[in-house]
Amino acid sequence: MLCPVLCGLSTDVKEGENGNYTLIRDVEDNQLGMFDQPLPCFGCGIGWFSLLLGFVFPLMWYYATILYFGNYYHKDPRERAGLAANAIAALILTISVLIAVAAILL
Structure with a gap:
């Protein structure tokens, strides 16, 4: 039950009944791309x-x-x-x- 909370997904009961989740955080402000690049020096x-x-x-x-x-x-x-x-x-x-x-x- 913690995954929707930690992943930034809405846990609203009405949205959960439909099987749809809504993102709470901004989609354009993605922090994961910062560490996608390999480290320098091989x-x-x-x-x-x-x-x-x-x-x-x-x-x-x-x-x-x-x-x-x-x-x-x-x-x-x-x-x-x-x-x-x-x-x-x-x-x-x-x-x-x-x-x-x-x-x-x-």
Whole structure:
């Protein structure tokens, strides 16, 4: 019984008897088309592509971290997970480099 309410369909008893439903929302204002386009970088998004490329060129992790903290994912929320993964990878790399430098110098 929740589907007509969640789908934006009218649940009026008179219209339900006829088997006809009326849309409550505006048909011309369709929000679904915003995410129909594939993500950039071979369809996996900038975040995940930077994570994979970062294993060869680690500065990509820092680039994607800057995008993450710059709220780039507000343009497309599907990018948020990949950009967050880059921030974690950049943090791990920074800590490991600091430990390695401390071990060499001490």
